[in-house]
Every structure is written in C-alpha cells, then in structure tokens.
Amino acid sequence: MPKQIVVIPGDGIGSEITAAAVAVLQKIDKKHGLDLAYSYYDAGGTAYDKFGVPLPDDTLNAAKNADAVLFGAVGGDKWDDVDPQLRPERAILGLRKGLGLYANLRPVQTMDELIAYSPLKPDIVRGTDVLIVRELIGGIYFGDKCEQETYKGTVRAWDLENYSIPEVERIVDLAMQAAMKRKGRVTSVDKANVLATSRLWRKTATKIAEKYPAITLEHMYVDNCAMQLAIKPTRFDVIVTGNLFGDILSDEAAVLGGSIGLMPSASIGKETSLYEPIHGSAPDIAGKGIANPLGTILSAALLLRYSFNAEAAAVDIENAVKKALADGYRTADLFSDGFKKANTADMTQAVLANI
Numbered sequence: 001m002p003k004q005i006v007v008i009p010g011d012g013i014g015s016e017i018t019a020a021a022v023a024v025l026q027k028i029d030k031k032h033g034l035d036l037a038y039s040y041y042d043a044g045g046t047a048y049d050k051f052g053v054p055l056p057d058d059t060l061n062a063a064k065n066a067d068a069v070l071f072g073a074v075g076g077d078k079w080d081d082v083d084p085q086l087r088p089e090r091a092i093l094g095l096r097k098g099l100g101l102y103a104n105l106r107p108v109q110t111m112d113e114l115i116a117y118s119p120l121k122p123d124i125v126r127g128t129d130v131l132i133v134r135e136l137i138g139g140i141y142f143g144d145k146c147e148q149e150t151y152k153g154t155v156r157a158w159d160l161e162n163y164s165i166p167e168v169e170r171i172v173d174l175a176m177q178a179a180m181k182r183k184g185r186v187t188s189v190d191k192a193n194v195l196a197t198s199r200l201w202r203k204t205a206t207k208i209a210e211k212y213p214a215i216t217l218e219h220m221y222v223d224n225c226a227m228q229l230a231i232k233p234t235r236f237d238v239i240v241t242g243n244l245f246g247d248i249l250s251d252e253a254a255v256l257g258g259s260i261g262l263m264p265s266a267s268i269g270k271e272t273s274l275y276e277p278i279h280g281s282a283p284d285i286a287g288k289g290i291a292n293p294l295g296t297i298l299s300a301a302l303l304l305r306y307s308f309n310a311e312a313a314a315v316d317i318e319n320a321v322k323k324a325l326a327d328g329y330r331t332a333d334l335f336s337d338g339f340k341k342a343n344t345a346d347m348t349q350a351v352l353a354n355i
C-alpha cells in the first residue's frame with residue numbers, strides 16, 4: 001500500500017512551495033523506493049472563496065486519514081474583513097486542533113554557507129543549533145475570545161490564556177526527550193513574573209525535569225530570551241515554550257539561519273503529523289515565482305524522518321539543500337552579488353540535481 005501524503009497548498013505562495021517540495025519527494029521516492037502517493041485538498045482563503053469555509057470537512061477528514069500532511073500556508077490581506085471565525089488562518093488552527101498536534105518542532109541551524117546573510121555578526125551566529133519546541137493547541141490562540149460592542153459603541157475584546165498541567169507536562173516531556181538526543185539542555189521560556197499560566201508552566205516544567213536527571217533545565221523570561229537569541233544564540237539547545245511565545249521567538253530565531261524562507265517545522269501529536277514551513281503565505285511575493293522553497297523542502301525531509309522513519313532519504317534531501325547553497329544558488333531573500341540568482345524553479349532544480 002502506498003503511503004498517503006495529503007498536500008494542502010493553501011494561499012499565497014503555498015502552491016509554489018508545496019509543488020517544489022512534492023517534486024523533491026517524487027525524486028527521492030524513485031531513489032529510495034518509498035512508495036509515496038499524493039492527494040490535494042483546499043484550505044484557507046482559497047477554500048473560503050470556493051466553499052464559504054476555510055477548513056472544509058473533506059480536508060480535515062483526508063488529513064486525519066493520511067499517513068502525513070504537507071501544508072503550505074494560509075492567509076492574505078484579501079480576507080482581512082472576513083468574519084473572524086472564517087478567516088483563512090482558522091484552517092491551520094483547525095487542522096492542528098483536529099489532528100491533536102500538540103508539539104511544533106522548529107529547528108534553527110546556521111549553516112556556514114549562510115552566516116553572511118544574518119544581520120547579526122558572524123561570530124554571534126556561527127554554530128547556532130536550536131530546537132524550538134512550541135506548544136501548539138493550547139494557550140491564548142485557543143482560549144475564550146470576545147470581540148464586544150459596548151453601549152458607547154467602542155469595542156472591548158479579550159483573549160484568554162489558558163493552560164492545564166497535562167498540557168504543559170506532555171510538551172515539556174517531549175522537549176526533555178528531544179534534549180536527551182541533543183546536548184542535554186532545556187530552556188523553558190515563560191513570563192512567570194506576571195502571568196499565572198506561566199507560573200503553572202514553570203512549576204510543571206520543574207516537576208517533569210525531575211524525571212530527567214541528565215538534563216539541565218533553566219527557566220527564562222520570554223523578554224530576556226528574545227534578547228539572548230540575538231546576543232548569544234549558541235547558549236541554547238532546546239527551547240520549550242507556549243503557543244504565542246513560540247510563534248514569536250521562532251520568527252526571531254529564523255534570522256539566525258539567514259531567512260524565514262529556509263525554516264521547516266514538524267507538528268506532532270498522537271496520530272497523523274503535519275509538516276509546514278514556519279513562514280506564512282507571503283502575499284507580497286505570491287505569484288511571482290520567487291519564493292524560497294527550501295523551508296518547505298526541508299519540512300518534507302522532516303516528514304520522511306518522523307512519519308516514515310526514512311532517515312537516509314531525509315538526510316539525502318538535507319544534503320541536497322546544503323549542496324545547492326554551497327554551489328551558490330540563492331533565492332531573492334538570500335541573494336547578494338557574486339551568487340547565482342535563483343527563482344523558485346531554479347532553486348528546486350538545483351536541489352533535484354543533487355539527489
């Protein structure tokens with residue numbers, strides 16, 4: 001039986017970058033005999049325009065029944081005035097919740113070839129290798145929300161941050177397990193000096209760490225963490241944090257790797273996992289064929305590693321990406337004089353040529 005991959009391109013650059021990743025998967029499949037099959041489903045603004053909802057039941061059901069999901073991105077200014085419950089972003093939130101994807105792994109490494117592209121000094125970013133473990137189906141993104149008209153016609157709104165002990169336990173546990181296979185250090189990031197949810201988070205993380213005597217756990221406030229990432233990123237091994245802080249810190253950390261266009265992620269729960277780049281639908285460059293496909297191609301490598309246990313094939317993709325960069329190919333987000341300017345198709349070809 002072929003392994004079923006549900007591909008959800010979404011909006012903006014989503015179709016361009018998922019097409020690149022599928023081309024790479026097809027070639028890797030031929031080489032490694034993985035027997036992969038693909039089916040395509042709508043989500044986001046594209047689905048809203050066709051069906052009036054951002055996450056059709058067909059899409060969610062197909063994702064649930066798949067062996068793995070490859071996701072592009074959703075959203076765009078075009079849907080800014082849509083009812084908040086029907087916004088394109090509800091599609092990815094709904095998929096995460098619907099599939100129970102409580103852990104989002106966002107690895108950030110600074111490749112030697114790309115040190116020059118970070119706006120930070122080479123001596124600061126060289127050797128960066130951080131795994132951000134972000135809680136993905138709790139916290140403020142999923143708490144009660146209210147957008148209310150008051151009697152004076154002004155709007156009052158709130159979003160409730162909400163975490164339970166089991167939700168924190170399972171994500172910290174996963175971070176500890178990841179650290180066991182890395183350098184053995186976990187930084188738990190919170191805002192425990194102000195937030196009750198963060199105090200619960202900190203206490204729970206401390207308790208879970210007792211099971212892992214080989215791991216060094218430190219606690220850090222999120223504001224300090226944002227700064228430490230910019231001044232001494234090599235001090236971090238695994239960062240574990242809540243949904244909102246993880247979202248923000250991972251976009252910041254992307255700068256260490258050279259460009260957000262390079263950054264992959266794996267979203268993991270009990271059953272089907274989902275793989276997507278960390279960036280959004282980039283409406284400013286959509287349809288121009290210039291998006292960097294490498295974040296999605298590297299997400300496809302994570303898909304092979306985590307969902308299909310195909311380590312050799314995953315490493316093959318990662319090496320092909322490194323070689324394309326070492327050979328001087330650069331999409332616009334990474335380009336400077338002296339390199340080979342590549343659009344999405346050129347960069348995809350450069351990777352394919354190395355497989």
Ligand SMILES: NC(=O)C1=CN([C@@H]2O[C@H](COP(=O)(O)OP(=O)(O)OC[C@H]3O[C@@H](n4cnc5c(N)ncnc54)[C@H](O)[C@@H]3O)[C@@H](O)[C@H]2O)C=CC1
Pocket residue numbers: 013017072073074075076077089092260261262276278279280281282283284285290291292293295333
């Ligand atoms: N998982 C998802 O589907 C996500 C969706 N979004 C949505 O995406 C839309 C745009 O959000 P933004 O804040 O603009 O964030 P964004 O990540 O889409 O773009 C931020 C900047 O990075 C650039 N960029 C992003 N990906 C790139 C790539 N692969 N190659 C080259 N440059 C790239 C964009 O051109 C832009 O200048 C919004 O509707 C937002 O809600 C944002 C983040 C995640």
Ligand SMILES: CC(C)CC(=O)C(=O)O
Pocket residue numbers: 089092093247278279
């Ligand atoms: C669009 C949001 C729902 C999510 C986001 O920004 C992210 O997961 O990085």
Ligand SMILES: [Mg+2]
Pocket residue numbers: 247248251278
């Ligand atoms: Mg984000």
